[in-house]
Each structure stands twice: as C-alpha cells, then as structure tokens.
Amino acid sequence: MSFQIRTEPADQHFDAAPGETILAAALRQGVGLPYGCRNGTCGSCAAQLIAGQVDYPSGTTSGLEGKPPGTCLTCQAVPTADLVLGVTQIRGVAQIEVRTLPCRVVRKEHLSHDVVRLYLKLPEQQRLQFFAGQYLDFILRDGRKRAFSIANAPHDDAAIELHVRHVPQGQFTDYVFNDLQEKTILRIQGPLGTFFLREDTDRPxxxxxxxxxxxxxxxxxxxxxxxxxxxxxxxxxxxxxxxxxxxxxxxxxxxxxxxxxxxxxxxxxxxxxxxxxxxxxxxxxxxxxxxxxxxxxxxxxxxxxxxxxxxxxxxxxxxxxxxxxxxxxxxxxxxxxxxx
The missing domain is CATH 3.40.50.80 (Nucleotide-binding domain of ferredoxin-NADP reductase (FNR) module)
Incomplete structure (x- = not known):
C-alpha cells in the first residue's frame, strides 16, 4: 500500500512506497524537493507537515532543532498516512539526472597548509551536468560516501574542481591530503543538493x-x-x-x-x-x-x-x-x- 503526497502551493502529487522516505519518493518521481545532507542533520529538507503522519525509522532528527512545530525532515521521514506538505519546490534540480561515474584525479595542488585542490576528469564523452553550488559524493570501496562541493562553474566543466580541507582525524581527508596520487581512479555520484544560484530575481x-x-x-x-x-x-x-x-x-x-x-x-x-x-x-x-x-x-x-x-x-x-x-x-x- 502506497501513500499519496501532495505539496502546497505547487499542488504536485506523488506517492511513497511503504518504508520509503518522502525525499526518496519525490526524487524517484522527478519532484524537486529541497535537500542537502540527506542524513537528517542539516535541516535543508525541512517541510511543513500540513496533514498526515510520518515516522523516523532511523531516529535521526537533529535537523529539526530550532524548526517550528509541525516541521518534518523529508530525507528521513517515512509516511504512515497520506500527506499534505507545505514546501517550496525546486523544479530545475529535479530535471538533472544524478549519475554514478568513475573519475580520474588529473591534478592535485596544495593551496595552503590544510587545503588541497583536486581536478577530476570523467571518462571521454562524459560531462556532469550540475547547477553552480551543488556537490557530489565520493563512493568509497566499503560503500561509505564523502561529500564535497563542486568549486567550478557549470560552463567550465572539462574537469571537476574540489577544495578539500584536511579535517583532523578524518580518515578520508588524511588519505586525500597525504597519499592520494594523480591518475588515481575514484567513483563519484552527483550532482546533489539544492544549494545553487537563483537566477530568476533582480535582488542584490x-x-x-x-x-x-x-x-x-x-x-x-x-x-x-x-x-x-x-x-x-x-x-x-x-x-x-x-x-x-x-x-x-x-x-x-x-x-x-x-x-x-x-x-x-x-x-x-x-x-x-x-x-x-x-x-x-x-x-x-x-x-x-x-x-x-x-x-x-x-x-x-x-x-x-x-x-x-x-x-x-x-x-x-x-x-x-x-x-x-x-x-x-x-x-x-x-x-x-x-x-x-
């Protein structure tokens, strides 16, 4: 039995399978809901729960801190009834395919005492379509993911530019900072996130x-x-x-x-x-x-x-x-x- 979800004010309708989070259901059906970390901590996916009920099987709800009553985290919330959500939809992001691709480290630069810049090259004839400000995940061999913002603009996409800060006791950033070699093959998934430049406004x-x-x-x-x-x-x-x-x-x-x-x-x-x-x-x-x-x-x-x-x-x-x-x-x- 699936649950029906309706958004306001856009009046967009989609369904969620049993045990499926609101965000996963929306992305599966091309509905652009805002999100960021996807692990319940950043709060970027917060939406107003106008009607219906949700559950949090993962128990991760720290992103709700400071949010108004009646807010839900769509990246963690699983519907237990039909829902009506108050949320601003982002249509453009939903139209970009999230892809998993291999990439090669073609350049590594130490920019400062604790920041490295990486340039990643995708396979020939491949480009990653993204909005300026989005991020990607590295997929590690054990399935864990590490997220980095894309530092280059979409038009300058011959390589993907990342800025990596050396996080103390961070296993992955230790590896990137000290041991990662040029020509290494890695696997990425992206683009991700709804942090991007809004172009349809005249505001400074x-x-x-x-x-x-x-x-x-x-x-x-x-x-x-x-x-x-x-x-x-x-x-x-x-x-x-x-x-x-x-x-x-x-x-x-x-x-x-x-x-x-x-x-x-x-x-x-x-x-x-x-x-x-x-x-x-x-x-x-x-x-x-x-x-x-x-x-x-x-x-x-x-x-x-x-x-x-x-x-x-x-x-x-x-x-x-x-x-x-x-x-x-x-x-x-x-x-x-x-x-x-």
Missing part, C-alpha cells in the same frame, strides 16, 4: 563563506559572471588567519574585473599586521547591512556559522525564502567534507 546578492565554504560560492560567482548577471554581488569570506585564505588573489581579481562585485575577507584570529575586518564573518555582514529585506543571501560553511548568520540576517529583515544555505558537517565524516 550577498555570499558568506566560512573556510572552504568558499568552494560553492566560487562556482556561483564564476557562473554569474559567465551568464552576465550584473546585480550587485558581495562576497564575505571568514577564516581564522591570513594563511587560511587559500586563494587570496582570486576574489581580488574578480573585484578588479567586475565593478558590481565586492570582496571582504574577515579574520577571527587576525595576524598582527592585518589591516582588514576582524571578528566573526556574519557580524561583518550585519554591520554593513542594517536592512537585508531586499537581498538574496547565500551561506556556506560550518553549521555554527550558518546558523549564526541565519539568525542575524532574519533579524535584519531577510525573508526565509531568500536565504539559501549549505552547512558542512565535519564529524562524523558524513557530509564531512562538502567543500571542507
């Missing part, structure tokens, strides 16, 4: 990244330049010290080439000779913008940074529908390396 853009949360924002910015978006774009990049700005010249070059783009690095543990902004990156954004009601804001990085930014920006009038986020989980290694 604020992009806030923490650490290697810069990776998906880089893809968005380069895509925006490529398609000719000339809305004001402001990038705030928060790190501890100057050495953590692992591509320091790139945003400066963007700012020189594009008058509508500005860049603000923010150091929380600044070097003695640092003359720029200091403190937490979300505080710098808030200090510069007393009213965010007219902006689109993109947040990418560690969950505490994303959550602090969400609270601060909503307090300054940012509507929830115009705040887009991708929170990286560093431990356990699940969404552990999505860009970081």
């Amino acid at each position: 853009i604020i992009l806030m990244g923490g650490g290697t949360g810069f990776a998906p924002l880089k893809a968005m910015i380069e895509h925006a330049f490529h398609i000719g978006i000339e809305r004001p774009m402001q990038l705030y990049w928060g790190v501890r010290a100057r050495r953590d700005l692992y591509l320091p010249d790139l945003p400066l070059a963007w700012a020189r080439a594009h008058p509508h783009f500005t860049y603000t690095p923010v150091l929380s543990e600044p070097d003695p000779d640092w003359q720029g902004r200091t403190g937490f990156v979300h505080e710098a954004v808030a200090a510069d913008h007393a009213d965010l009601s007219g902006f689109d804001c993109y947040l990418s990085g560690p969950p505490p940074m994303v959550e602090a930014g969400r609270r601060a920006f909503e307090a300054r009038g940012l509507p929830r529908d115009h705040l887009f986020s991708d929170a990286f989980e560093y431990a356990p290694e699940t969404r552990a390396a999505a860009g970081g």
